[in-house]
Amino acid sequence: MATPQILYCTCAHTQLVPPGEQTQLRTILGQIPDRVTCISDLCGYVARKSPELWTWAETDNLHIIACYPRSVIQLFAAAGIVLDPTRVTLINPRTTTPQAIAAQLGLDPNPSGIPPLASPPIVDAAAPWFPVIDRTRCVDCKQCLNFCLFDTYTETADGRVEVSQPLNCKLNCPACARICPEAAIIFPKYPEAPINGENISDETAVKEQIKVNVEEILGNDIYAALARRKARSKRKLIRTNLDPARADAERTHYLGNLSEPVVFRPTIPPPTTHSEEEN
Incomplete structure (x- = not known):
C-alpha cells in the first residue's frame, strides 16, 4: 500500500x-x-x-x-x-x-519539539458558504429551486436540480436545507445535524422537524408560498439590485433556534502576491 x-x-x-x-x-x-x-x-x-x-x-x-x-x-x-x-x-x-x-x-x-504546520493562506475573501446536494437522497422535487431568491439553483435539461451558482448563496442562510423534504441539502459549515452533513440515524424525527420548518417558513399553503417567492425572484434578476438588509433579515430568521450560532472569522482579503493553489 x-x-x-x-x-x-x-x-x-x-x-x-x-x-x-x-x-x-x-x-x-x-x-x-x-x-x-x-x-x-x-x-x-x-x-x-x-x-x-x-x-x-x-x-x-x-x-x-x-x-x-x-x-x-x-x-x-x-x-x-x-x-x-x-x-x-x-x-x-x-x-x-x-x-x-x-x-x-x-x-x-503528543510530539515534543515539533513545530506545528503553518496555517495555510486564506484566499477566499469571505467564507465559501453554499449548499451541496446529497444525490443519494435528492428526488429533484425542485422545492429548493423554487424557494431560493438568489439563483443559487438551476434545473438541467433532464430535470435535475443543481447548484450552478454557489457563490450567489447568502452567507449563513440555510433556509433551503431546513425545508428540503428529503433532508438532501447540506451546508458543510452549518453547526447542527443533519444540515451539517452528519449521518441521519432517525429518519422519522428529521422528517417531523422538516414539517415544522416548512410550516414556520412557508405556512400551510406550500405551493402558493413557493409561487410567490418564484415571482419575487423573477423581479430580482439583476443581482446588484438585491437588498442587503433584506438578505440579512431573511437569513437571520431562517437560522432557527441554534444551540450555538455559526461563528465566522472576520473577512480577510485574498493575498495579492500568490494564491493558495500555487503553494
Missing part, C-alpha cells in the same frame, strides 16, 4: 474545530510535513472547481481531514468527482480528537 498522504482542511473561516485542537492537530501533522497538503477551505476549491480536486481524488491512500464524511463526499461530487473508498479515508476533526487522529495515522499523539 502507498504511503499515506494527508489533505487537511482547516476550515479557516470558522471555529467549528476549537483553535486549541487545530494547533494540536497541526503539531501532530508536523511530524510528516512532506506528506501533508494543508488548505484553508475545501469548499472554496469546490466553488472554483479547482483542478487540484482531481489530483487529490486520484491519490492512493489519501486521508482527508475535513468535516463530516457525507459533506466531503458530496462536495467532491459537486465538482463531478466520485471518491473511491478503496483509496480515500475520511476523517472528521469535528468529532474526532487530535489524539485519535494521530492513532489512526500511526503518529505520536
Whole structure:
C-alpha cells in the first residue's frame, strides 16, 4: 500500500474545530510535513472547481481531514468527482480528537519539539458558504429551486436540480436545507445535524422537524408560498439590485433556534502576491 498522504482542511473561516485542537492537530501533522497538503477551505476549491480536486481524488491512500464524511463526499461530487473508498479515508476533526487522529495515522499523539504546520493562506475573501446536494437522497422535487431568491439553483435539461451558482448563496442562510423534504441539502459549515452533513440515524424525527420548518417558513399553503417567492425572484434578476438588509433579515430568521450560532472569522482579503493553489 502507498504511503499515506494527508489533505487537511482547516476550515479557516470558522471555529467549528476549537483553535486549541487545530494547533494540536497541526503539531501532530508536523511530524510528516512532506506528506501533508494543508488548505484553508475545501469548499472554496469546490466553488472554483479547482483542478487540484482531481489530483487529490486520484491519490492512493489519501486521508482527508475535513468535516463530516457525507459533506466531503458530496462536495467532491459537486465538482463531478466520485471518491473511491478503496483509496480515500475520511476523517472528521469535528468529532474526532487530535489524539485519535494521530492513532489512526500511526503518529505520536503528543510530539515534543515539533513545530506545528503553518496555517495555510486564506484566499477566499469571505467564507465559501453554499449548499451541496446529497444525490443519494435528492428526488429533484425542485422545492429548493423554487424557494431560493438568489439563483443559487438551476434545473438541467433532464430535470435535475443543481447548484450552478454557489457563490450567489447568502452567507449563513440555510433556509433551503431546513425545508428540503428529503433532508438532501447540506451546508458543510452549518453547526447542527443533519444540515451539517452528519449521518441521519432517525429518519422519522428529521422528517417531523422538516414539517415544522416548512410550516414556520412557508405556512400551510406550500405551493402558493413557493409561487410567490418564484415571482419575487423573477423581479430580482439583476443581482446588484438585491437588498442587503433584506438578505440579512431573511437569513437571520431562517437560522432557527441554534444551540450555538455559526461563528465566522472576520473577512480577510485574498493575498495579492500568490494564491493558495500555487503553494
